[in-house]
Amino acid sequence: QKEVEQNSGPLSVPEGAIASLNCTYSDRGSQSFFWYRQYSGKSPELIMFIYSNGDKEDGRFTAQLNKASQYVSLLIRDSQPSDSATYLCAVNINNNDMRFGAGTRLTVKP
Amino acid sequence: EAQVTQNPRYLITVTGKKLTVTCSQNMNHEYMSWYRQDPGLGLRQIYYSMNVEVTDKGDVPEGYKVSRKEKRNFPLILESPSPNQTSLYFCASSWGAAGELFFGEGSRLTVL
Numbered sequence: 001q002k003e004v005e006q007n008s009g010p011l012s013v014p015e016g017a018i019a020s021l022n023c024t025y026s027d028r029g030s031q032s033f034f035w036y037r038q039y040s041g042k043s044p045e046l047i048m049f050i051y052s053n054g055d056k057e058d059g060r061f062t063a064q065l066n067k068a069s070q071y072v073s074l075l076i077r078d079s080q081p082s083d084s085a086t087y088l089c090a091v092n093i094n095n096n097d098m099r100f101g102a103g104t105r106l107t108v109k110p
Numbered sequence: 111e112a113q114v115t116q117n118p119r120y121l122i123t124v125t126g127k128k129l130t131v132t133c134s135q136n137m138n139h140e141y142m143s144w145y146r147q148d149p150g151l152g153l154r155q156i157y158y159s160m161n162v163e164v165t166d167k168g169d170v171p172e173g174y175k176v177s178r179k180e181k182r183n184f185p186l187i188l189e190s191p192s193p194n195q196t197s198l199y200f201c202a203s204s205w206g207a208a209g210e211l212f213f214g215e216g217s218r219l220t221v222l
Contacts, residue, residue, distance in 0.1 A: 008150065032208045043200055043213035088152065092208045097168060102152035
């Protein structure tokens, strides 16, 4: 079992819809969770981080964490074509290193 | 401007010819790390460093070396590159292992 798993997609949503991206992780001791966005040919950039169970909102983005289910998600409301990218889930393992999922490719169609 | 700088950005080399990819950050970060990114596999950690003179292996360290003699620099060394090391490489830095990672622009390496 991979330490961090994501559906590779592609996930396609129409402009204005909610995009839901999911991630599961295997290490129950993980404490910090991150979502990075990576445009084609570019480096990853941080969108959200979350440490506590529940929801964390930042503009059109909401990160959701459920440690009991070992599940973290990212919701993008009012999706825009500029949101089309690959979204990487990252989980801090043992406070020593960051493990990444393979990424979910999102396409927002005008 | 806060940044992580990698060089070279693009490199084509041949099997066995030693090469070094440099990485430098200007944010005074203690933590630095190297990743390789391959289609369908996401970012896999090669080596990381918690501080000067402290380095440790990540998931895929075979065929790579690193050093951390200064806080700002963390070069990645391929002593004898092989075609399976053809990949996109990212250097990243952070205040700590649990913090936001700041990535360099990436170095695309092709080994023939």
